[in-house]
Amino acid sequence: MSGTAGPTLEGLAADLAAGRTTSRALVESCLARIADPAGEGGRAFLQVDAEGARTAAEAMDALRRANAAPSPYAGIPVSVKDLFDVTGQVTRAGSRALDDVAAAETDASAVARLRRAGFVVIGRTNMTEFAYSGLGLNPHYGTPRSVWRREEGHVPGGSSSGAAISVADGMAHGALGTDTGGSCRIPAAFNGLTGFKPTARRVPLEGSVPLSGTLDSIGPIARSTRCCAVMDQVLADEPLAPLPEMPVAGLRLLLPETVALDGMEAPVSAAFEAALARLSRAGVRITRAAMPEFAEVAVMNALGGFTASESHAWHRPLLERRGDDYDPRVSSRIRRGAGMSAADYLDLQRARKDFVRRASARIAGYDALVMPTAPILPPRIRDLEDEAAYTAANLAVLRNPTLINMMDGCSVSVPAARPPEPPAGLMLSAAAGEDRRLLALAASVEAVLGA
DSSP states (O other), rough: OSSSSOHHHHHHHHHHHHHSSOHHHHHHHHHHHHHOOOSSSSHEEEEEHHHHHHHHHHHHHHHHHOOOOOSSSOOOEEEETTTTTTTTTTOTTOOOOTTOOOSSSSSSHHHHHHHHHOOOEEEOOOOOOGOOOOOOOOTTTOOOOTTTTTTGGBBOSSHHHHHHHHTTTTTTOEEEESSSSSSTTHHHTTTTEEEEOOOGGGSSSSBBBOTTTTTTEEEEEEEHHHHHHHHHHHTOOOOOOOOOOOOOTTTTTEEEESSSSOOOOHHHHHHHHHHHHHHHTTTTTEEEOGGGGGGGGHHHTOOOHHHHHHHHHHHHHHHHHOOOOOOHHHHHHHHGGGOOOOOOOOHHHHHHHHHHHHHHHTTSSSSSEEEESSSSSOOGGGGGSSHHHHHHHHHHEEEEHHHHHTTEEEEEEESOOTTSOOOOOOEEOOTTTOHHHHHHHHHHHHHHOOO
């Protein structure tokens, strides 16, 4: 692996405050990396707003000179997934089917909050079309390659593929993504980064193209848990405050042996077990136990689940008008929703409500769940041309993160391995509303694993 090291948001804020750098300098560095013909900028970004970023950077530098910067992070360049409205830009959601829609008249709520804190939006990042896959492939605009064995061309993880690569390659210092079944956590795991999926209702969805209104959540991908925590506070419109310190000694983690450990590739298993051993030596108490509720998720989703039913409701008119312009691997999955009846959907809602209640009760005696983010390494892009291989890999990477989205929880993926080891993520999860406590816990765990 390469390319995942870089400054944290706290470090950049300190450099800006001390005059060791400027927002304009940070923006120019990011733009140079995006434009590098040997890099992934052309595949990671669908649109780069170079002049807008320069103008915003100069404004933030002027405000800082006047001691009027809107936050300590004002002037730091971030990327925005192509799922979000940005004033004056067309939101294509990684598709060709929306290339004839009007430009957005206002920013999405999440984008507006980042701008209000002074973050500089440097461009729109590539993604799986309409966010409907965990692998990150995009036949319309190309697929950015994971930092791991880049010369071989491995998937970046999805659907927030370009978001992760923008941060990993220093083309941005944080990324705005979404997570319906792992779309922040999977790309983070595949590129040595940290990805956070907040409680679904924590950040407003207004101004973003939906996948599943029930499961969609908006979160960051960044270089550390503390970086994610900063962006999360901004996105949730909370006052900026440092995470509380949480000693790892005595933490109680539940490792579910149902579903979550199935089908692990040997390098992932080795990295995960080594990470657990380090945590145990640091005083973390890890309990391995069955979690029978997790076996119910595949049954609940057998007809396509919330993603198929709710996305089909949104896409029906667009499929009629521009269906031939979709990636067939995406449109076929959306069309599964047409086969779900109203009764099927109501049954799914009832089943999920009961699942959330029982799963939340089972984890109540622990500080967090712990499991691998994905059980496999990033597959090679060329190996996924076969439909069966694509489907198997997609189901594998989405499986564990989806458990938490169905549970209505919050979740963070931190690196379980460090370069040059193959990338693997360790996922920590908690019940709905436990976001800040989980981030504090994850920051402590990340410090142990990265020591």
